[in-house]
Amino acid sequence: MACGHKHAEEMLKRLDTMPDEVLLCEVSDLFKVFGDTTRMKILFALFKSELSVNKLSDHLGMEQSAISHQLKILKTNNLVGSRREGKTIIYFLSDDHVHQILAQGFEHVLEEH
Amino acid sequence: MACGHKHAEEMLKRLDTMPDEVLLCEVSDLFKVFGDTTRMKILFALFKSELSVNKLSDHLGMEQSAISHQLKILKTNNLVGSRREGKTIIYFLSDDHVHQILAQGFEHVLEEH
């Protein structure tokens, strides 16, 4: 199967009832996480390479606290992972879905000139 | 090209600078639109078939005004289109991106059990 989204797409097309309220909330909650400029900047920064909190903070010119708060949200939603390296914590994009979702949003916006 | 997102995905992979601030905002604004339960319900309802405002309102058990407000946001962001039919206005999903973005989000959530 060439495309990662094919499975869910087929599934959606066969839906004849509104999906479960809980599932709907989970999906919209996921998109909500992408719907903030700071988090989007973090994701784009991590797109290129994994980074520590401090480097993210420097890179985006924002308070370390603000970055940490947003990283927590990203991590809770499994969009980033982290590991310790010496005294610092390194964050990275967690899986291929993030790439695909970002790419899709990117493309939609670009097509509107 | 089999997959609609390939182009943007390749593009993302080649990025060596943070995208334009404006573009970042546009992308996160797009996801913000998906990040609300009511709008998600509307999109899922329209996924199956186009509907008038009243039918959407009945279907979701919400005030007509609330639905109209959200439809405006969806339309502004080119996620739905509309046409007049007699006295009513019919709304429908506007393009294939919506399907793909929804499918991607759906799939991400499903994979987390």
Added chain:
DNA sequence: ATATCATATGAACAGATAAACATATGAATT
């Protein structure tokens, strides 16, 4: 032309959310 019906819009309110500031945590190094 007027009345009617569906939809859109404006304003007000309540709840959610992100940033800043201050402070706590906790692993690593000494």
Added chain:
DNA sequence: AATTCATATGTTTATCTGTTCATATGATAT
């Protein structure tokens, strides 16, 4: 064991967002 340094967390505040209520619009049908 104590200290240090990076990161995390709690709290407050300002802003944003969605809903409701009331009303406006505007095309259709009489």
